[in-house]
Amino acid sequence: MVDPIVVDLSRIQFAATAMYHFLFVPLTLGLSFVMAIMESVYVMTGRVVWRKATLFWGVLFGINFAMGVATGVVMEFQFGMNWSYYSHYVGDVFGAPLAMEGLMAFFLEATLVGLFFFGWDRLKPVAHLAVTWLVALGANFSALWILIANGWMQNPVGAAFNPDTMRMEVTDFMAVLFNPVAQAKFVHTVSAGYVCGAVFVLAVSAMFLLSGKHLELAKRSIVVAASFGLASALSVVVLGDESGYVATEHQKMKIAAMEAMYHTEPAPAALTLFAIPGSDGRPAFEVQFPWVLGLITTRSLDRDLPGITELTEHAALRIANGVEAYKALNALQANRNDATARAGFDAAKADLGYALLLKKYRPDVENATGEEIAKAALDTVPDVWPLFWSFRIMVGAGFFFIAFFALWFWKASTHRIEKPRWLLWVAVAVLPLPWIAIEAGWFIAEYGRQPWVVEGVLPTFYAASGLNFWDLVISLSFFMLLYTALLIVMVWLMVRTIKHGPSDKLNFDQSIEPVETATIAPAK
Known part of the structure; x- marks a missing residue:
């Protein structure tokens, strides 16, 4: 058994x-579509300011992408280094989407990003526009495969444990691909990335307006960011509701922990807006909205939501049944032709x-x-209060962004972008919020499924490699220093690029004719 300290490290x-x-992925997703929208307007209108905007945000995208x-x-590499038994146990399933993500990210996407930066004077405008849209789509496809892999860890469908090989093996790849948890996670996650990109563009543009620089680019960028951001913020909330529904179907304990719900809530369950934990860890005081949680999680008025206590009792029954599967598995290891043991294993293998x-x-x-x-059985309960408050931070930020972008969409529609100045400062101050919400969302997804690395299949402590304490301390310290250095470098490059403003090094002195009235010629 691996040392618990090693597992924790x-x-x-x-x-x-x-x-x-x-920290980098959501901004990549958001900026890629902002660039594509802006270049589309440039190709359709021929206005040079849109090309300048595309290049400016494209440089920031490139820094973040790298x-x-x-x-x-x-x-x-950590799957092999720190989680070797995980890689052995489920590698046949997990490896396929991970390999596809590598192909998307390092071959397709990297090639397209190169064409975006070096193809301006070598490709016709429509061809370059196609490349830009492919960059955006490639970034999303890359995220798709990662989220398919992660979704399988949350809801391990399309695979089964083979007692002869002692590994999980794919039985239905289409079930893995179209896993409802993975699909819900994908659309919710990429929409959050779009919100992040829109907030970033709006905040930087607000900085330009406050300093009186690059006004035309800033105004046009705010129009795009407000429109794209409003649509994305609405999508995040709607698709987050879908994520809650599928989690209720497949991860009931996570939902119960997120709501600090220790006993089964009769239908329709109330949503807890605010709670204070008591001395026993359970809510001592709470403010609830009647019916809301039941409608979100069950889409009905007549389905109860099980609480932590009842789910723990159910887990104890599954553990006891799993012991029978374990006994049968041991018998099969001694004699693979033992029909009684195989039948016993097949009957209890789900546990x-x-x-x-x-x-x-x-x-x-x-x-x-x-x-x-x-x-x-008690170990199946994740820490309640970190999940409870992380969920409320994420949801609160989601609804704030709807109001925030709706206000800026109205201001852009009525040509009131530059005033009042205090609202521009608010736009700048909001910049860190999408990252806080996104990191809270990932914390809920990953911490909320503990003690499982693969839900109901493989406990986290059992999946770790047998490394020693100092191996992990040294490698953890190294990675933290390296990643912090990379983050500082990225922020420095971003700030330097923003201070420099849109570049005129490429030839912006000539425009192109709109596609409706003329044949497009390459920009000089």
């Missing part, structure tokens, strides 16, 4: 590198992962006591 290391990496690639590569929770308490799972089963 492995988790901290992966969490740190993943959350650092995801840092995202640099921080993302390391994460994939084999629950039996592995007992490995925390004893190596001979088949001899577990009732007390140990009860302890293992």
Whole structure:
């Protein structure tokens, strides 16, 4: 059994590198579509300011994209270094979408990004516009495969444990691909990235207006950011509702923990807006909205939501049944032709992962006591209050962005962008909020499924490599220093680019004719 401290350090290391990496991903997703929209307007109207805007935001996109690639590569190596048993146990399933993401990110997307930057004077405007849209789509396809892999960890469909190979194997790749959890996560995550990009563009443009620089570019950028941001913010909330619904179907304990719901809520369940924990960790005071949670999570008025206590009791039953699967598996290892053991394993194999929770308490799972089963069942409850408040930070930010972009959309529509100045300062101050909301969302997704690295299949503590304490301390310190240095470099480059403003190094002295009235010629 792996030392618990080693497991915790492995988790901290992966969490740190993943959350650092995801500082860059949302902005890449958002800026890619902002660039595509702006270049589309340039090609249709022929106005040089739109080309200048596309290039300016494109440079910032390029800086962020490079840092995202640099921080993302390391994460994939950690599956082999820190989580070797995870890679052995589920690598046949997890490896396929991960490989596809590598192809998308490092071959397709990187090639297209190169064409975007170096193809302005070599491609016709319509051809270059197609490249820009492909950059945006490529970034999203790259995210799709990662979220398919992550969605499978949340809801492991289309795969089964093979007692002969002692590994999870794909049984239905289409089920893995169209996993409802993965699809809901994808659309919700990329929409959050679009919000991040829109907030970034609006905040930087507000800085330009406050300083009296690059006014035409700033005004046009705010129009695009306000429109794109409003649509994206609405999408985030709507698609977040879908994520809540699928989580209710497949991760009931996560939903119960997010709501600090210790007992089953009769239908329709109330949504807790605010709560104060008591001395026993349970809510001592709470403010609730009747019916709302039931409507969001069950789409009905007659379905109860199980609470933590009842789900823990159900987990104990699954652990006990999993012990029977574990016994049968041991018999199959001794004699693969044992028909009785195979039949027994097939009957209980769905709960084999629950039996592995007992490995925390004893190596001979088949001899577990009732007390140990009860302890293992309690381990299925994640820490409630960090999830409770992270969820409310994320949701609160989502509704704030709807109001924020609706206001700026109205101001852009009525040509009141420059005043009042205090609202421009608000736009600048809002800049960190999308990252806070996005990181809170990832915390909910990953921390909320503990103690599982693959829901119901493989406990986190059982998936870690057998590294020693100092291996992890040294590597964690190195990665934190490296990633912090990369983040500082990125911020410095971003700030320097923004201070310099839109570049005139390419030939902006000539425009192109609109597509409606003339054949487009290459820009000089």
